[in-house]
Amino acid sequence: MKKYFLYLFLLYSTIAICQSKIYYLEGTLGKSTIFMTVQVYKSDNETSLNATYFYKNSLKDIKLEGKLNDSNNFTFYFKPGDNITEKFYLKKSGNNFDGFWYDSKDKQLAVHLEPVNFDNYKSNLKIRFDDERLNLVKYKFLKFKKQKTTLYNNKEFVWYSEKHCDSDFFRLENNFSEKNKTLINPILEKIHIENTLAQLNCASSFEYSQGKGIEGNTTINFLNNDLLGFQVSMFWDCGGAHPDFGSSGYLIDLNYGKQYGIDDILAFDKSVTGDSENNFDAFSKYRNNYFASKLLEIITSIEQFKKPDNDDDCDYTNAEYWKFAAWNYTEKGIEFTPSFYRAARNCEESFLVPFERLKKYKNPKFPYELK
Template identity: 40%
Template structure:
């Protein structure tokens, strides 16, 4: 489930409002004396949505919209028990200038002043990050948010004679690894930049994980990172996340990573295992070719190996037992982790059967005949 969480949040948070009358306004200003960033999405036909964060906390607060008879724009945050906990009553002075009041459930009032954000004035300390440059183009509010992030080294861990430094981010409370400065890896700096980008993304996702009925406490996503392989050539680890950012149900997913310690290359699963000469990745060709290979060659062969090694049988009653590990389609896009013994695969089931998503090991000796000829390391 490569980058499942990150993709879901990216679609939710960075949706493009380019069609028709849709427009996103990124505003800065103050509620009383407190600096805020305010995001207003105008879909046309009097359909708006909004969210904002205080620069002191960086956590999104989602707001519901209603239009007053006098033309005021009213945005509020409420929960099950209180009609509203806070409310904005705004007047649009111009296209990108808003003024009004904020008040809480006890009728405390503060003045509100918002204007269009000027990204050229944002002093972001992470401009050499590819992820930050992506945010600048596609999610300006998160570009602003990221400029306030603070990372601190807090612990060191060991694995197979190697050391990893662990950093925590102040506002999101996320923790993630870097290759220790004492390691002699040729590509240490290259890989650490990629690991830093992953940590930035984790922090932004955590701070953006919000819904309409509860305040964001920076705990909506539970991350867990585990190093699974580390020798003189390769570093492998998995990043698991369980999360609830609104919607009908919580969700979860795992992403596996494998880095070449000499070149800094990040390997995809299909760079390692090839069941046919048509093997490809989405990045190398396109999703159509990638999906065709996965459906026609990867999934059938992987399912066959799994059935043989783990003695899977088709359930007699799929309504009673939906965990049919003999179903090839569940192996099309499994999540994976590169380990000392082999590769651990987790099939992806439909939403109602997500509890079936257990992990299963295929030993390297089983996978050896299918090693991608371009993968220069032995499967061991």
Template identity: 35%
Template sequence: MVTMKIKITVLLYCICFCLVMNAQDSQLLKGNLGTHPIVMYITYDLDSAIYIRYFYEHQRRDIELNGTINNKGLITVVCYNNVDERFDSSSEKFELSKVKDGYSGIWISNKRILPVQLQPLIANGIKNPYAGHPGMKPIRSNPLDYVRTAALGFIKDSTTRKRNFFLDWYHEKYSGISLFRLRKKTMDARINKINRELEAMHVIESNAALSCTSPIGESQYDLQIDHVFMNNDLLSINLVSSFYCGGAHPDFGSTGYNFDLHTGTLLELEDILWFGKRARPAANTIAWFNYRDSVFAPKLIAVLNKLYPGKMKTTISEDECDYSNPEVWSIPNWYFTPKGLYLGAYFARYARSCDEPEWSVIPYKILKKYIHPNVKIKFPE
């Protein structure tokens, strides 16, 4: 019942958000701040509020400003860079007026005043070498992100070896985010397919780091790879991010990615672990959410209860982590380890310290009882 209420709340929020977005207009611009080339994205709201994000082309890191537009069309926006919202030496301000299709005005910071000239920019006119990669739809739909990521580049740092593969480690030159690509002496379509996924992840995480910003203070985005597992059949990694992009508190999260080395396919959990008796629903559909809530989570709890009865007991105190609650297991993070399949519980923000306990691993000998009948992957004994 609680899960259904959450889904209804999310649906209503999405409807309201779409209505708000329809009430807004936006414009992508390119020009100069003094002698520095910049790209700017302006969002206009009906109540005269203005939201601006822009980046210097040589940095590509967002700066966020908020303000208003008056009845004469003058835009005034500010980034205070402090929680007290005082205009100090670290703050900056734009004053922009409409001229033909673009804008002209000034930028003010630390007693410096520089001229600003901006003209419309058509994002689709820019070639982005990563636009066709997997998972890039959100970036393609955001003009500023699309333009930003078009110029991302990866610099090789080092090479490590795991089983029969070389792992070539790269950092993205603007964000500093690091990730590897696979390499063998003889490359094939399967490895290229995995590397395309890895490069897409690298672009998405780099864009997340560069777009992480706050108008009233410093932002921070950090990504680490805390787990890499390989055997003859699988590549499994876990990415852990910690970030503060405005708001009341910093946040963190982790995402596992699991590849079939025989096909190069990025696996879904239902490719491996299947408790259903009917046809498998497509991911992120209503039928899929219903399966995860009503079938998957209770079955997973039953398995974990047998393996870890002391950890899975129902709690009484609100200060304890209640791992007997199906809601925290319906959409777990997951990845393979030498000992078995790891599944990490996910809690609401107020109980995030309970997230992803170290012990929740299903040993391979137990996992084999529940694997999808079409799985051809050979798991460790």
């Protein structure tokens, strides 16, 4: 995993060095408002070009291949198979792009694009990478609508969907205190926004997005007066070579709004750290030397894992697969799911460890009992 993060660092560093220019544009295609990101890369006397755009009324990305005819003339096209279904011919003049869009039947519409004025889209939403800056635009146009109400432990949760895509999530409703709702609902809304933007950005070069490239399922698994636990499971197919899936566990303090990671809850050694962003070396060392081995020992005592005779069978005795196990805080204990390499992802099964088996490993800083 450490090598994986190092690879990502080097990848983004290389892109930053080679990258010549990114344009964030807004304007019109015929009578429609569109937004476009144009990326120009130069390396070893070669230039590559791609673009992504979306309509204001749909917010779903359309990925385009590109060709730079000269320094100011750009050609973009969407080619899901052998046929080009749409194309842009744009000329750059100053900071603006003007030209025409054509469909597969050569219908022509005028295009005018100019730099996005991000002052019109200011928000508190944090964007991690520069090439996702147009998320600020999408965020402004998101529309959530109440869909249903459910009960869990006699508490009411209201579920919302988003107008432009297949994305739903919950908020706290009746039987929760006003303090709980005021503190926690903005956190839940932020998670919903992040999941929605991921869905809208899930685009393929092979077909137009229907806003369903990421199939999500959220389950509430724990609730008492202090803590809310739930799991978000996702399967995504955004046009890459292989679809993928995964899950994330959440545990939120209803009194203070803190989101606990698994290292905030359990400590198999005093060197425990959940601060992977600011101190990844210490985090990785703890996971390598203590977390994986102790977690495997505990689960093996319950499940009686044996090393398989066949290399093709799932080997749950390998501590490597438990270093970054997914987790899910439930009423009966914590479920752990080992993380396998891609070809063995079907081995990713969840195993429950009752709270009683974990109590002596509770992180001293975690303010609640494991029960």
